[in-house]
Amino acid sequence: MSTIGKPLVLSAPDPRSLDLIFTDAARRELHARYDVLECEPSALAEQSDETLAAVRYIIGQPPITPETLAAMKSLRCIFNVESNLINNMPYETLFERGIHVVTTGAVFAGPVAELGLAMALNLARGIVDADVDFREGRELWGGDGNSTARLLTGSEIGIVGFGDLGKALNRLLSGFDATIRVFDPWLPPSILREHNVEPASLETVLSQSDTVFVVAAVTSDNTGFLDRKAFARMRRNAAFVLLSRAGVVDFDALMQAVRSGHIVAASDVFPDEPLAADHPVRKLPGFLRSAHRAGALDIAFKRMGDMVLEDMDLMDRGLPPMRSKRAERETVSRMRSKPVTNN
Template sequence: MTDDRPLVLSLPAPRTLELIFSPEALAKLHRRYEVHEAATLADVPDAALARARYLLGQPPVTEDALARMTALRCVFNVEGNLLDNMPYPRLFERGIHVVTTAQVFALPVAEIGLALALDLLREVTEADLAFREGREVWGLEGNRAARLLSGAEVGMIGYGELGRALHRLLQGFRPRLRVFDPWLPASVIAEAGAEPADLDTVLRQSDVVFVVAAVTSENQRFLGAPAFASMRPGAAFILLSRADVVDFDALIDAVAAGHLRAASDVFPEEPMPRDHRVRGLRGFLRSAHRAGALDLAFRRMGDMVLEDMELLDRGLPPQRCKRAERETVARMRSKPVSAN
């Protein structure tokens, strides 16, 4: 008997269907669609390639494989970052949507970013460690380097989904927020209640700098020693997006010299070598790429995918996932994650 359900090619590694769909949502996926799971597109028979309506995942796609996927309507990227591993111009020429579920991570990452900022400004972790080791300093003397986030001058580099989520959380602290994002017109930033600014102003005039910019072909390691030297002594630098936008050795040097305090959820190597100097560096808060990795966030991915598949089945464009832009998608240079 012929299965007339639309075919979904499932290659979401390192994600799994069980991770990104709740049991109820996964049952719905299998009721509505025939799902063909594979490790690579090379493992998929030609007949399945030809019938596939949707590609769930972000595997490398060759021109040849794409040419055989004659029924394809949408690629659902569930890694979060668009990867430079598909012939995007050909996808767009054929009217195939490319969408990402990255926005599910915006709020969880923004929350941990706020936590890291408060920790650095009030030295929460450092004070706890000192207490455990019997070298605590009480009262006013223990706050000589402390600062308030309330009313602080805050800089943000990048203003996508994550930047906007972080801005909403910061509003209760009434900061003066300056934003640098060369991919946005100044009016978009101003209408959101922040001040558009150039990179130099953001770095020089901020007590706290949040880096939430995606890594692209244009900004790899663009924050280096000169950028860190231009920042206020004692300022907090918080890296939440991707490590490749930063010269990590230069950042470590700035912290080791006592010029900056820093925190990062992302690193040049993951995991970092056991003997790497960042592991024992005072004034540097370390989070093992866990800011967005919540069950709730992963399950939201599946709900968004199902909603957009239903729209596409009806001949409508996707609305829940974020669509890739033809002008920028090929500039993305994120490395794929290896762990959820």
């Protein structure tokens, strides 16, 4: 129960913790300004009516039933610090009541974009394979080691999806003097042109790119939409870099496209995580693997806490949240990403 004069924050950010997303100084500020009640996500509905009525903010994405929400008469905002919007609460009622649902996922855009660029450069220049060959004494020197090498500079690049991650990736690619085409059916062409990229169809992005970056969220409209036919449209020896969620891809079809030698690929995400020890992608030549670590940096996690505190301060003063990204009523129920199990 909240102390008089001190708003109540309910913290249920599983699998993340307050220690993970707040610096020591920010954690002290949080407790100085708010009463903080920590509970397991499943225990939210077990709180007393008096406690629920006093909650001003939720940190996390616990399941919320319509009955529990009705008891939360002071609720102003749900801070989703997992960053995957899951269909586990009555969003329509939240919007009708003017309760904000926000995500701190923008903190991952820069780190993920950097690793994605590194993956693309590796696929173009064979850096990891050349290092392994060197360690094992079978290195090829000079031009002999560059038989399949190519440049990103001056190449044709496609991006599928243009949210925070797509924009961050585009900024990093701006120095490569490349032609960059983007497919994102949720954005008008004018917004894409403002970012100096060419709006394009999915067909064009796939068929006219030397490198394709996939940064689209999983929705009810696009699950598995990058399938066997999509990979067949890609240029031979093109690179495919998957950075958002594996659910947008038919993963078996992706592996087959790599296995056949048609394309090379890299991925930071997989259909099931952690991945089974005997999963065939582990030993697939031409496939660069990363264990969903692109955004999992401490500096990114700590930025979440800063965003939460800044937005709480704004709302305490009767202003809307500005640092976190607000969920939209037209799209939130269409999100289909799996919840994370490892930070």
